[in-house]
């Protein structure tokens with residue numbers, strides 16, 4: 001498949017988007033990863049599979065699951081200049097296994113579907129551009145590294161150390177997320193992180209022995225209220241108390257709670273790089 005052919009690129013995008021790769025669907029992610037490893041392997045001078053650790057991860061309901069234990073995909077394309085460029089893509093989407101939004105369809109010039117823009121479309125765009133660049137050795141070309149990771153939509157918990165390490169080895173980095181609605185390129189994005197606070201208290205009967213109980217849900221609520229004070233409109237720092245899970249029956253002082261927090265810092269700047277918008281993909 002020669003991806004400078006638009007039809008081939010769209011076919012690859014449709015194929016990849018029709019494979020569910022929700023962040024917790026390891027099998028689907030592996031299939032998408034294998035597909036893109038084949039395509040990037042045709043261009044790259046070297047390919048490697050940096051292992052990713054496994055670790056516990058909180059689900060939305062407060063329960064824990066195991067994530068990671070797989071690998072990232074890392075490709076190198078040798079250049080003819082001193083510049084080192086890192087291109088970053090992610091294989092996962094926000095649509096879980098079993099989601100009803102699981103297939104692509106075309107609407108005129110637009111392709112709609114899960115991950116079509118974010119970011120299987122970004123990865124295919126990357127391939128398209130690299131095909132063009134590599135087709136002509138006379139063109140100045142930086143040393144290019146491409147890294148594809150499986151866990152971006154849940155905050156890159158297992159890929160973050162690898163991304164951090166690669167970033168330090170390169171001069172410039174591009175992340176192939178969709179542009180803003182008006183076509184502007186995000187020149188800078190907020191840093192963000194997901195945090196979980198586990199609170200353990202002491203359970204008693206709320207009617208018979210209330211004052212000997214230690215209420216974990218109440219402690220979690222107080223913690224959330226105190227931490228939320230860090231939000232500052234002037235600096236752009238935010239701390240979102242997304243969820244508090246815990247408690248059981250109405251007559252029980254709850255002995256456990258989990259507080260889910262999302263934090264971001266710094267304001268966002270956008271740079272317009274093109275006055276026109278692509279008409280071949282849509283944001284999903």
Ligand SMILES: [Zn+2]
Nearest residue numbers: 118119152177
């Ligand atoms: Zn994305």
